[in-house]
Amino acid sequence: MPExxxxxxxxxxxxxxxxxxxxxxxxxxxxxxxxxLSFLYGYLGFVLGTSSTLITPYSLIMSGTxxxxxxxxxxxxxxxxxxxxxxxxFTALASLVLxxxxxxxxxxxxxxxxxxxxGFPLPVSSYIMAFLxxxxxxFVGIMYWKRSYLVIGLWISTLTVFIIWYDIGYPQVxxxxxxxxxxxxxxxxxxxxxxxxxxxxxxxxxxxxxxxNLAKPVKLRLRL
Numbered sequence: 001m002p003e004x005x006x007x008x009x010x011x012x013x014x015x016x017x018x019x020x021x022x023x024x025x026x027x028x029x030x031x032x033x034x035x036x037l038s039f040l041y042g043y044l045g046f047v048l049g050t051s052s053t054l055i056t057p058y059s060l061i062m063s064g065t066x067x068x069x070x071x072x073x074x075x076x077x078x079x080x081x082x083x084x085x086x087x088x089x090f091t092a093l094a095s096l097v098l099x100x101x102x103x104x105x106x107x108x109x110x111x112x113x114x115x116x117x118x119g120f121p122l123p124v125s126s127y128i129m130a131f132l133x134x135x136x137x138x139f140v141g142i143m144y145w146k147r148s149y150l151v152i153g154l155w156i157s158t159l160t161v162f163i164i165w166y167d168i169g170y171p172q173v174x175x176x177x178x179x180x181x182x183x184x185x186x187x188x189x190x191x192x193x194x195x196x197x198x199x200x201x202x203x204x205x206x207x208x209x210x211x212x213n214l215a216k217p218v219k220l221r222l223r224l
Contacts, residue, residue, distance in 0.1 A: 058187050062194035063092040070198055073205035074144065076214060087141035087201060094138035095197040099190055101131045106166050138197070145200035146207055154196035161189045 070088040075081065164185065165171075171182035209215035 058190045059096055062191060063096055066092040066095055066194055066198045070141075070201050070205075073202050073209075077205040077208035078212065079144070079205075087144060090137040090140045091198055091201065094135050095194045097131060097134045098138075098197065099193050101135075102162065102193075103189075106162070106170055109166075141201055144204045146204035147200070148203040151196070151199040151203055154192060154199050158189060158192040158196050161185055161192060165189065 067088040070091055071084045074084040074087060165182075168181060171180070173183050173186055174180070177183075206215065210217060
């Protein structure tokens with residue numbers, strides 16, 4: 001019995017999910033000054049509404065959508081429930097962090113160095129460390145990724161929106177609601193990136209359900 005338990009522990013430790021989680025935790029505490037904690041505290045406060053903006057609802061809606069869709073698709077594809085939960089959670093978190101990282105990097109092209117993140121002083125090294133420690137968990141689900149035209153199309157669309165946004169001067173959303181190019185581009189980029197982040201998992205889950213005869217192929221017919 002003890003030997004069987006040891007084997008189970010070894011098998012769990014060798015899983016990609018466990019290794020990615022372990023690396024993420026280690027990277028999170030590499031920064032000895034722990035300014036990463038200030039980053040996380042400020043970011044969570046921003047997302048949860050303590051310093052909310054007109055775009056905050058999109059963050060909450062899309063993170064909830066990612067979590068729900070991934071959990072549902074993987075569960076239907078007969079993936080263990082705890083893996084569904086982990087992959088859904090980490091993908092939702094990564095989509096929020098990656099968007100804000102890209103959003104801030106565009107400012108980095110205009111002014112150096114980055115001096116704050118949502119009001120918290122943050123050296124560039126800690127800024128990068130915070131991003132790596134949080135985005136790394138996204139790769140927990142890499143064994144459930146699959147390429148598809150949908151995945152490629154969503155990432156190209158996301159990149160296109162950011163390029164257009166930056167090319168027209170990178171305007172930002174004001175404190176009062178107005179259907180301006182800044183609001184449209186910000187919301188579009190956030191939604192598209194969220195969909196792009198979860199699309200590899202959805203593509204894998206759909207393919208898995210086809211293999212198990214749990215779903216039927218979707219055929220699009222265009223009539224001219």
